[in-house]
Amino acid sequence: METIEAVLRDVPLFGGLTSEDLALLAGCASNVRFEEGERIFRDGEQADAFYVIRHGTVALETFVPARGPVTIETIESGEVLGWSWLFPPYRRHFDAVALTRVRATGFDGSCLRGKCEADPRLGYDLMSRFAQVLIERMRWMRIRLLDVYGYEPVG
Amino acid sequence: MATSPSAEAPTAPGATAPRPFRVARRRRETKDTWTLELEPLQGDPLAAAPGQFTMLYAFGVGEVPISVSGDSTGPLVHTVRAVGAVTEAICRSKPGTVLGVRGPFGNPWPVGIDVGLDVVIVAGGIGLAPLRPVLYHVLARRDEYGGVALLYGTRTPADILYASELERWRGRFDLHVGVTVDSATAGWRGRVGVVPKLVAGASFDPASTIALVCGPELMMRFTARSLLERGVPADRIYVSLERNMRCGAGHCGHCQLGPTLICRDGPVYRYDEVAAFAEVPEL
Ligand SMILES: Cc1cc2nc3c(=O)[nH]c(=O)nc-3n(C[C@H](O)[C@H](O)[C@H](O)COP(=O)(O)OP(=O)(O)OC[C@H]3O[C@@H](n4cnc5c(N)ncnc54)[C@H](O)[C@@H]3O)c2cc1C
Numbered sequence: 509m510e511t512i513e514a515v516l517r518d519v520p521l522f523g524g525l526t527s528e529d530l531a532l533l534a535g536c537a538s539n540v541r542f543e544e545g546e547r548i549f550r551d552g553e554q555a556d557a558f559y560v561i562r563h564g565t566v567a568l569e570t571f572v573p574a575r576g577p578v579t580i581e582t583i584e585s586g587e588v589l590g591w592s593w594l595f596p597p598y599r600r601h602f603d604a605v606a607l608t609r610v611r612a613t614g615f616d617g618s619c620l621r622g623k624c625e626a627d628p629r630l631g632y633d634l635m636s637r638f639a640q641v642l643i644e645r646m647r648w649m650r651i652r653l654l655d656v657y658g659y660e661p662v663g
Numbered sequence: 664m665a666t667s668p669s670a671e672a673p674t675a676p677g678a679t680a681p682r683p684f685r686v687a688r689r690r691r692e693t694k695d696t697w698t699l700e701l702e703p704l705q706g707d708p709l710a711a712a713p714g715q716f717t718m719l720y721a722f723g724v725g726e727v728p729i730s731v732s733g734d735s736t737g738p739l740v741h742t743v744r745a746v747g748a749v750t751e752a753i754c755r756s757k758p759g760t761v762l763g764v765r766g767p768f769g770n771p772w773p774v775g776i777d778v779g780l781d782v783v784i785v786a787g788g789i790g791l792a793p794l795r796p797v798l799y800h801v802l803a804r805r806d807e808y809g810g811v812a813l814l815y816g817t818r819t820p821a822d823i824l825y826a827s828e829l830e831r832w833r834g835r836f837d838l839h840v841g842v843t844v845d846s847a848t849a850g851w852r853g854r855v856g857v858v859p860k861l862v863a864g865a866s867f868d869p870a871s872t873i874a875l876v877c878g879p880e881l882m883m884r885f886t887a888r889s890l891l892e893r894g895v896p897a898d899r900i901y902v903s904l905e906r907n908m909r910c911g912a913g914h915c916g917h918c919q920l921g922p923t924l925i926c927r928d929g930p931v932y933r934y935d936e937v938a939a940f941a942e943v944p945e946l
Contacts, residue, residue, distance in 0.1 A: 567855070587864075648859070648860045654855050657882075
């Protein structure tokens with residue numbers, strides 16, 4: 509059985525972190541598993557955790573009246589699910605549902621925030637890494653806003 | 664190293680006068696897209712390489728460039744999206760209808776590529792049509808290639824072309840098929856996100872990959888950036904520029920792109936050869 513620390517070493521989000529930092533992170537982490545169709549979190553809930561997906565796919569959904577649940581984005585293995593734990597008011601904005609069986613590393617948000625406050629260097633480092641994730645997500649969202657297939661001559 | 668596909672001068676029989684072809688079969692792909700199988704009224708079947716196109720003539724309406732979308736060893740197949748007068752007339756053509764065909768024209772995809780390279784095929788929307796022949800070619804010689812990935816994006820699940828074929832390909836162990844949509848409808852359980860994101864997450868060895876990309880120009884631009892960020896060399900990324908053209912034979916200049924004419928020198932280009940022109944709107 510691999511230790512959480514060893515698992516974290518292979519996560520792109522944590523690439524280059526020292527063993528000490530990884531051990532600190534591992535102290536707030538646990539292995540979690542969700543069955544297909546299981547709700548990981550719900551819109552409006554308190555955001556106390558984030559996940560690094562190791563296997564499987566998660567849909568970020570919202571409920572649209574008269575249409576039902578609509579997927580806004582899917583999150584795949586290697587990606588991060590959830591960042592509301594990092595910023596007040598620590599509330600979820602969407603539902604997250606496992607589209608397949610999902611294995612992930614779950615992080616306790618308040619545990620991690622506590623460690624970041626106690627060690628501002630680690631806090632800054634993690635904040636930069638999450639900013640990178642947000643920038644990347646925003647980039648994909650902006651491309652979607654362009655509705656490239658709408659510009660397509662053939663449609 | 665992959666070499667640039669050699670330009671094929673549009674002097675083949677049928678380059679100037681359309682040859683009559685009969686619609687043998689017609690299949691609806693999506694609400695506005697149809698696949699037509701065409702057979703010549705007389706003479707040899709048309710031999711076109713993956714990536715080439717024909718000028719397809721709906722008699723009395725007009726002529727448009729359309730890529731071959733079938734297996735290059737089989738009959739002439741085109742997949743056409745109805746967007747205007749001519750493409751609508753072509754899509755309305757029932758079996759038995761006669762259409763005019765000139766060509767084939769244009770540079771093919773560089774499918775005679777190095778043994779052992781990973782092949783990443785990235786298609787957006789109707790851009791899967793010109794890339795499907797590449798997949799037929801590669802799958803028929805599967806042992807000659809490393810990993811093969813097809814990454815395909817459309818606007819919505821209802822716009823997915825060749826759905827049952829994609830389903831079959833997805834079941835193969837020697838081919839990775841990733842499909843994503845920009846916008847999901849209720850009930851869609853697949854991926855939602857843009858194609859360049861699929862590229863960012865796909866598994867291939869960038870240093871020994873050849874990437875073939877076709878779709879709307881913006882999609883190709885962002886996809887090429889994702890490929891470059893992954894480390895695929897610019898001279899191993901190929902794009903098919905399907906800007907509008909008129910004569911198809913390098914005479915009228917309608918499809919000029921910087922110093923090149925797409926109908927004569929394209930539509931398939933190496934990305935490093937056209938990136939600078941493709942991003943400037945006036946060229
Ligand atoms: C090399 C090449 C290969 C192609 N392959 C295919 C194919 O396999 N299947 C397919 O469905 N279509 C393909 N196309 C696009 C197709 O040729 C056009 O959709 C067609 O010319 C439109 O003609 P129309 O009379 O139906 O519509 P039009 O009334 O001429 O056009 C409808 C709208 O689309 C715009 N438009 C038309 N063609 C283009 C273009 N190429 N680029 C940008 N804007 C355009 C027009 O400005 C107009 O707004 C290809 C184009 C090229 C250059």
